[in-house]
Amino acid sequence: MTRMWRAFWTRALYWRFWLFQRHRYDRLTLETVDDITLLILPQVFNPALFRTGALLLEVAKAYITPQTRVLDMGTGSGIGAVMCAKITPHVVAVDINPHAVRCAHINALLNEVSFEIYEGDLFAPIAHEVFDLILFNPPFFDGEPQTMLDRAWRSVDVIPRFIAGLQAHLSPHGFALVVLSSKGNIAQFLALCADAGIHAEKITQRDTWNELVVVYRLGMKK
Numbered sequence: 001m002t003r004m005w006r007a008f009w010t011r012a013l014y015w016r017f018w019l020f021q022r023h024r025y026d027r028l029t030l031e032t033v034d035d036i037t038l039l040i041l042p043q044v045f046n047p048a049l050f051r052t053g054a055l056l057l058e059v060a061k062a063y064i065t066p067q068t069r070v071l072d073m074g075t076g077s078g079i080g081a082v083m084c085a086k087i088t089p090h091v092v093a094v095d096i097n098p099h100a101v102r103c104a105h106i107n108a109l110l111n112e113v114s115f116e117i118y119e120g121d122l123f124a125p126i127a128h129e130v131f132d133l134i135l136f137n138p139p140f141f142d143g144e145p146q147t148m149l150d151r152a153w154r155s156v157d158v159i160p161r162f163i164a165g166l167q168a169h170l171s172p173h174g175f176a177l178v179v180l181s182s183k184g185n186i187a188q189f190l191a192l193c194a195d196a197g198i199h200a201e202k203i204t205q206r207d208t209w210n211e212l213v214v215v216y217r218l219g220m221k222k
């Protein structure tokens with residue numbers, strides 16, 4: 001799609017959001033994504049409005065068995081952890097946003113699943129744990145977040161620090177699935193992976209008119 005069409009769709013989707021969806025952003029709202037019902041607290045990323053997380057989970061499902069140890073990094077509403085906890089009992093979720101941590105607790109109860117939930121910065125709360133699968137739908141844009149909700153969108157260095165910490169938290173055959181948008185800096189992400197000795201493989205991509213959403217599988221180079 002040409003740059004002009006992307007710009008057109010960005011504007012069109014912005015107006016759709018502003019006119020019809022704004023009331024579901026940064027408000028208490030009840031959503032259903034696939035077969036998962038979620039209560040979204042204000043200040044928590046709404047995965048029903050922005051479908052990057054849903055694509056990540058669609059891909060992740062194929063890799064999870066009842067033995068898989070999963071980390072849902074930046075869990076937000078807990079959607080990823082809830083989905084994984086329906087398949088495996090070994091699920092841990094982390095978020096830096098205390099509203100997200102509370103929201104993930106509520107959604108675990110609502111969906112009658114259980115997983116560990118920690119509030120903290122990236123791998124800090126799970127310093128000595130390793131996982132077979134790490135999921136991350138990171139903030140795509142560079143910049144200082146202004147609010148807790150803004151942490152879903154913007155960060156100064158979350159992606160580089162995630163890549164730097166990844167190796168220490170993967171089991172011998174473990175890997176991460178990370179979803180990115182063409183609106184973020186994918187070239188820089190791939191360069192950071194290469195520098196850290198991480199093999200990044202594109203698993204799938206979806207054209208959502210205004211952007212390309214891409215899922216990468218990250219594993220250590222053999």
Ligand SMILES: C[S@@+](CC[C@H](N)C(=O)[O-])C[C@H]1O[C@@H](n2cnc3c(N)ncnc32)[C@H](O)[C@@H]1O
Pocket residue numbers: 045046047052053054073074075076077078079080094095096097100120121122137138139148151152153155158
């Ligand atoms: C784009 S949202 C994704 C939420 C959820 N995984 C989903 O797909 O709907 C990114 C999440 O990462 C969290 N986050 C941002 N910086 C973080 C950090 N340094 N450590 C842990 N979580 C972080 C945000 O609070 C937010 O909940």
